[in-house]
Amino acid sequence: MQGRLCRGHLPGLGVKINALPSRKATARLDLLRQELLAPILSIEGHAELLNEQLDDQDCLADLEKILTAVTLTRSLVDEMLDAETRQRDDAERDDQRSRYKHDLRNSVGAISGYTEIIMEELEDADGLSKDIQTYLNHQMDDSRKLLKMLDTLFRSEREFGEDSEAGLNVDISSVFESFARADQEKTRAISGRILVVDDNDSNRNLLAHQLHRQGHEISTAPSGRQALKMIRESRPDLILLDLFMPDMNGFDVLQEMHADEALRAVPVIIITGLNDKDAAVKCIEAGAFDLLIKPVNPSLLGARVIACLERKAWHDKEQAYQRQLEKSYTFIRKVFGRYLSDEVVKKILESDDGMQMGGGKQVVTIMMTDIRGFSMLSQELDPQDCVKILNNYFGIMTPLIQKYDGVIDEFLGDAILAIFGAPVVSTNHAEQAVACAIEMQKAMALVNRTSREWGLPSIEMGIALNTGEVVVGNIGSETRSKFGVVGHHVNLTARVESFTVGGQVMASEFTVNALGPEVTIAQSLEVEAKGIKERVTIHEITAIGAPYNLRLDEPEQILEPLRQELPLSFRRVTGKAIADESVDGFLTAANEGTAQLATLADLEVMTNLRMNIPGYPGAENDQIFSKVTASLGRQNGKNQYIIKLTSATLEARRYINSLMLQK
Amino acid sequence: MTKILIVEDNEMNRDMLSRRLKRKGYEVEVAIDGQQGVEIAGALMPDVVLMDMSLPVMDGWAATKTLRRNEKTAALKIIALTAHAMDGDRQKAMQAGCDDYDTKPIDLARLLGKIEALIQ
Numbered sequence: 001m002q003g004r005l006c007r008g009h010l011p012g013l014g015v016k017i018n019a020l021p022s023r024k025a026t027a028r029l030d031l032l033r034q035e036l037l038a039p040i041l042s043i044e045g046h047a048e049l050l051n052e053q054l055d056d057q058d059c060l061a062d063l064e065k066i067l068t069a070v071t072l073t074r075s076l077v078d079e080m081l082d083a084e085t086r087q088r089d090d091a092e093r094d095d096q097r098s099r100y101k102h103d104l105r106n107s108v109g110a111i112s113g114y115t116e117i118i119m120e121e122l123e124d125a126d127g128l129s130k131d132i133q134t135y136l137n138h139q140m141d142d143s144r145k146l147l148k149m150l151d152t153l154f155r156s157e158r159e160f161g162e163d164s165e166a167g168l169n170v171d172i173s174s175v176f177e178s179f180a181r182a183d184q185e186k187t188r189a190i191s192g193r194i195l196v197v198d199d200n201d202s203n204r205n206l207l208a209h210q211l212h213r214q215g216h217e218i219s220t221a222p223s224g225r226q227a228l229k230m231i232r233e234s235r236p237d238l239i240l241l242d243l244f245m246p247d248m249n250g251f252d253v254l255q256e257m258h259a260d261e262a263l264r265a266v267p268v269i270i271i272t273g274l275n276d277k278d279a280a281v282k283c284i285e286a287g288a289f290d291l292l293i294k295p296v297n298p299s300l301l302g303a304r305v306i307a308c309l310e311r312k313a314w315h316d317k318e319q320a321y322q323r324q325l326e327k328s329y330t331f332i333r334k335v336f337g338r339y340l341s342d343e344v345v346k347k348i349l350e351s352d353d354g355m356q357m358g359g360g361k362q363v364v365t366i367m368m369t370d371i372r373g374f375s376m377l378s379q380e381l382d383p384q385d386c387v388k389i390l391n392n393y394f395g396i397m398t399p400l401i402q403k404y405d406g407v408i409d410e411f412l413g414d415a416i417l418a419i420f421g422a423p424v425v426s427t428n429h430a431e432q433a434v435a436c437a438i439e440m441q442k443a444m445a446l447v448n449r450t451s452r453e454w455g456l457p458s459i460e461m462g463i464a465l466n467t468g469e470v471v472v473g474n475i476g477s478e479t480r481s482k483f484g485v486v487g488h489h490v491n492l493t494a495r496v497e498s499f500t501v502g503g504q505v506m507a508s509e510f511t512v513n514a515l516g517p518e519v520t521i522a523q524s525l526e527v528e529a530k531g532i533k534e535r536v537t538i539h540e541i542t543a544i545g546a547p548y549n550l551r552l553d554e555p556e557q558i559l560e561p562l563r564q565e566l567p568l569s570f571r572r573v574t575g576k577a578i579a580d581e582s583v584d585g586f587l588t589a590a591n592e593g594t595a596q597l598a599t600l601a602d603l604e605v606m607t608n609l610r611m612n613i614p615g616y617p618g619a620e621n622d623q624i625f626s627k628v629t630a631s632l633g634r635q636n637g638k639n640q641y642i643i644k645l646t647s648a649t650l651e652a653r654r655y656i657n658s659l660m661l662q663k
Numbered sequence: 664m665t666k667i668l669i670v671e672d673n674e675m676n677r678d679m680l681s682r683r684l685k686r687k688g689y690e691v692e693v694a695i696d697g698q699q700g701v702e703i704a705g706a707l708m709p710d711v712v713l714m715d716m717s718l719p720v721m722d723g724w725a726a727t728k729t730l731r732r733n734e735k736t737a738a739l740k741i742i743a744l745t746a747h748a749m750d751g752d753r754q755k756a757m758q759a760g761c762d763d764y765d766t767k768p769i770d771l772a773r774l775l776g777k778i779e780a781l782i783q
Contacts (some may be wrong), residue, residue, distance in 0.1 A: 065675055098747070104718055105746035106673050109768025116771065120686060147768065165756035 019184035020302075024176060029081050032432040036077050036149055039142035043111060044070050046135040046142070050118075053132050059121060062114045066139070069110035073146070076104050082228035084160045101154050108150070112143040154338065161548035191215040192309040197227040197253070198271075199245040203294070207240060207271070210298045211305065224248030228256060231263060238308050241288075243272040243279070251286060258287035265315060267308045271296060282495060364421035364485065365467045365511055366493040367406065369397070369440070372460045372502040374414040380650050385456055390414060393447050393459065397440055404436035405429075409484060419485055422472045432466050434541055435548040437463040437505040444503070457650060460502020460593070466493035467511040496538050499527055499606055501627050501644045502593070505552070509537040518545035523630075525606060559589035559596050559642075566613065573608040573625065582612070586638075593645040593653065595626075598638040603628050609643065614657055624648045665782060666690045668709040670700030670726065671744070673716050676767070680713065683771055689778075697721025701729050705736055711778050716745040716756065724759040731760040738782040744769070 021599045047067050055061055080100040088096070092601040118138050122128040153160060165238045194216045198204040202223075219236065221227040225248050231239065239257075243250040250270060257263040267289040272279075279292045289308055292301065371377075371393070371559065390572065394411065401408055401418050405426060410417040420436070421429030440463060448458035456587045468489030492508065520543035526535045543551035566587040586601030603609075611624040625647040632640035667689050671677040681691040692707055694700040697718040704712055712730070716723035723743060730736040743756035744763040756764045763777050 065678070068674060105767045106676060109746075110673075110675040110679060113676070113683070113767050117679060117682060120683070142767075630770040 012531065018365050024173070026085070026345050029084055029160060032153075033077070033081050034249065036081075037074070037148065039146045039149075040070060040074050040077070043139055043142045043146075046138045050132065050135045050139075053129070053135070054118075056121070056125065056127060059118050062121075064129070066111055066114045069114070070109045073104060073107040073111070076100060077106060080104075081160070081447075088301045093313050099152070104150055105147070108147050112140055112623060115139040115143070117239065128245060136455070139324060178441050189215065190306050190309045190313070191217070192305075192312075193219070193234070194238045194240060194305065195219050195221060195227065195230060195234075195236040196240045197221045197245070197250070197466075198240075199223060199226065200240035200242070203242065207301075210301065211240075214298075214302045214305070216305070224250065224253040227253055231257065231266060236266065237312055238305060239266060239268045240305075241268050241270050243270055243274055251283060254283065254286045254288055264314070265319075267312050269304060269308060271301075288585045356368070360472055361469055362422050362425070362472045363429075363467065363469050365465060365514070366420050366470070366485065366490055367401075367416070367418040367420065367428045367433050367437060368464045368493050368497045369418075370462050370464075370497055370500070372462055373625075373645075377413075377457065377459070381456070385454070389451055389456055389459065390453065393461075396443050396447055400440050400443060401436055404432040404439075406433065406436055408481070419472075422485070423483065428516065430465075430511050430658045431544065431548070432516050433465050433467075434505070434507060434511065434515065434519060434544050435550055437465060437507075438541070438548075438550040438552055439545060441505060442550070462497065462500030462502055463505045464493055464497035464500050465505065465507040465511045466496055467514045480660040492536065495527075496536075499525070499538060501629055501646060506538050507541050509539065512539050512541075515544075517548060519543060520551070527606065534622040559591045559594060561601060562587060564599075566615075568611055568613045569625075570609040570611045573610050578610050588640075593648075594629075595643055595645070596629075596632070597641045597643045598636070599641070600638055602639060603631075603641055605629065605631055605641075608646070613655070614650070624652045664688065664690045665711070665778075666692070666707060667710040668692050668694065668704055668707055668776070669699070670694045670697065670704075670712065670718065670723070671715040672696055675714070676715070676769075680769060683748045685773065687771075697723060697726035700726050701736075704739060705733065706732055708736070708739070708781055710740065712739055712741045713774075714741050714743050714761070716747075716752070717741055724755065727756075727759040732767055742774075742777055742781070 020545065041286050044067070047063055047070065050063055051060070054063060079444050080097075083096050083100075115136055119128070122132065191214075194211055195208045195238060196204055196211070196218060197220070198207070199222050204222065208220055212218045219234070221230050224245050227239070227241070228248075230236075241250045241253060250272070254268055254270070257266065265285070267288065270283045270288045270291045271293040271294060272291070275293050283291050292304065339556055348643045381389075385440045392413075394416075397416060400417070405419065405424065406418045406420045407422065408416060408418050417453075418433075418436075420426075420433040425433070441461065444459075444461055451458055466489055468487070470487035470489050471487045472485055473483075489510075495563060496506050496508050512521070519539075519541045522540040524537055524539045527535050528535050567584065568587060569582045569584050570583050583599060583601040585597050585601070587595045588598050589596040609626050609628065611626055613624065616624075624645070626643040627646045628641045629644050630642040632642065634640070665688075666677065666686055669677060669680050669691060671680065671693070672695055677693050677695070684691050690778050692703060694703045698720045700712070700718070703722070706771075714723045714727060716765055718726065719727070723745075727741055727743070730739055730741065733748065741761045743759075743761040744767060745752050745756065746767045753764055762781055763767065765777060
């Protein structure tokens with residue numbers, strides 16, 4: 001009766017033979033088998049657990065009987081379900097079923113019966129531990145479950161496979177509908193380069209042809225060693241590897257691949273006739289992607305191969321992405337590393353919103369520094385010496401700015417433009433900037449010491465600070481851009497800078513208002529900055545409190561009285577314009593670039609003066625500029641002012657110094 | 664002590680049932696097929712016969728009928744044991760002359776109830 005594919009009536013016999021099961025029916029039977037197997041396996045498992053726990057010889061003997069009954073049950077279920085797939089008529093079916101029903105009820109009855117016996121015996125002997133009780137209860141539950149399933153099954157009037165009511169909790173149809181949908185949607189056609197490794201020619205050729213037909217590019221190797229050579233040379237996308245080969249077996253190949261970093265990522269599917277589950281485990285532990293037992297169904301192989309190739313493709317993509325990410329990081333580090341300390345760069349790379357890169361408005365503190373009179377100095381010094389002084393100066397100032405989380409935006413000749421509070425957003429940029437400025441001023445002593453050692457002149461720096469909203473971003477064009485700031489407050493900072501003299505830290509009211517810590521303000525001025533409507537108050541800061549605790553040492557402001565008063569004349573300078581009116585005055589005392597001026601004229605603090613010193617040995621049109629930094633009031637009928645030389649030739653400085661020295 | 668004869672061809676069932684009944688205090692004898700069952704029943708004259716229906720040599724129905732035809736054993740109490748839980752089987756057993764019937768797998772408590780009921 002087996003295997004004949006005739007349907008409907010068998011000619012001449014007048015008997016209706018039932019059809020072979022459809023695909024769905026076969027699936028249903030498979031699932032039925034699984035369902036029935038579940039409690040059977042559970043009974044088996046618990047019996048094994050009981051075997052470990054029980055001591056009593058009688059109980060162990062009964063347990064053996066249970067195991068025998070389970071084995072019998074299992075083979076009966078298999079046979080019964082197999083019988084369902086065979087062609088038979090209704091009478092035959094009922095007859096067979098009747099037999100199976102009888103035998104199964106007996107065997108399952110034996111399971112529950114002996115379980116009860118064990119329970120009773122242990123109860124009597126007081127040997128019923130909690131675990132044993134649990135296992136025994138499970139046995140009973142499982143056998144009851146099994147019985148119930150079988151009852152439901154045997155009530156069926158039709159073939160089990162055809163009967164959707166026959167004891168299954170699963171909706172078979174929906175799965176098959178999903179399969180059908182997936183078939184319609186199937187678009188992927190992944191192909192790859194596959195290396196087939198098998199010492200047996202027939203096996204190798206068969207696999208090669210099957211896979212080639214499925215669209216892959218195939219290469220073959222008859223031995224493990226050859227395979228490794230080819231893998232190293234051409235790096236295939238996937239290896240199909242036999243286990244048993246003469247010179248180097250598949251497992252060793254696997255291990256060697258896994259040990260080699262370059263080869264580790266190449267997926268390997270082991271195809272072997274060896275049906276040993278420990279071997280399978282070992283191969284997978286050694287790094288095999290999968291293991292298939294010969295003979296391998298070609299469609300199944302094809303599907304596994306595609307799955308494997310897909311996975312590799314994703315792996316490769318991820319690797320490429322990682323490399324890209326590294327590149328970006330390196331780029332960012334390089335670009336910003338010049339402006340930012342490592343810490344800040346790290347912060348930018350790590351944070352999501354700590355960085356405002358593209359054209360945003362932000363409140364920042366802007367620092368502008370300027371070396372007083374450097375332009376004049378640069379004309380008088382050798383270019384090399386000029387650069388020497390500058391680089392030494394920058395070399396000392398740059399780390400200080402970075403220390404306070406500032407970003408150097410630009411070196412403009414001898415000036416530094418630095419930003420605090422961008423691109424890494426921070427709330428304490430104002431105080432960081434102030435503290436930084438004070439430390440920078442203190443560091444000038446170091447700068448000048450080095451200059452003196454080189455036999456080069458000292459320099460003085462003025463620092464201006466301002467706080468406000470600016471536009472922050474990548475400024476420039478595609479081919480050339482930089483991180484920059486634009487805005488009214490940038491200009492204001494420049495204006496504040498114009499009011500500073502060497503050694504000063506001048507901060508706008510906006511910066512001072514934004515401060516947390518206390519600061520010591522030496523003097524404040526209301527100034528009208530060119531191009532800006534309102535008057536702005538600027539403050540000279542000489543110290544900042546906790547947590548920084550920095551103070552500018554007061555420079556020796558003791559002015560040595562000149563042996564002889566030095567008469568001179570001067571003109572007021574406003575912007576670039578020098579006033580026509582020449583005013584007379586006297587220098588009465590001096591010290592290094594600072595002097596006391598006595599004059600009848602009324603001068604405002606911060607006024608720039610162009611000086612004309614008679615007796616000055618230098619050229620006529622040498623420009624000597626100074627700034628009125630303080631008013632001392634009236635003395636001897638004249639107004640007394642402190643002036644600071646802001647721009648003077650070396651000659652002029654030496655001359656004034658020489659006057660001082662003459663005692 | 665109550666005497667029970669178990670007529671059962673399946674060794675495990677036989678062993679299970681006889682042990683459990685013995686532990687409950689019954690005297691138990693066994694027969695392995697219908698023919699032997701009839702013979703031992705006649706000799707032993709048990710209080711209750713537990714007769715499996717599907718037996719080799721002579722099946723349970725035939726054995727029951729044989730016992731009923733024999734004057735000596737006609738009044739023996741017979742409980743049919745069957746794996747087939749359908750109504751048709753029950754009727755069949757009762758028609759053959761059984762006094763009661765129980766389905767496999769055996770629920771001991773249930774069976775004991777039936778045994779005791781018959782002995783009263």
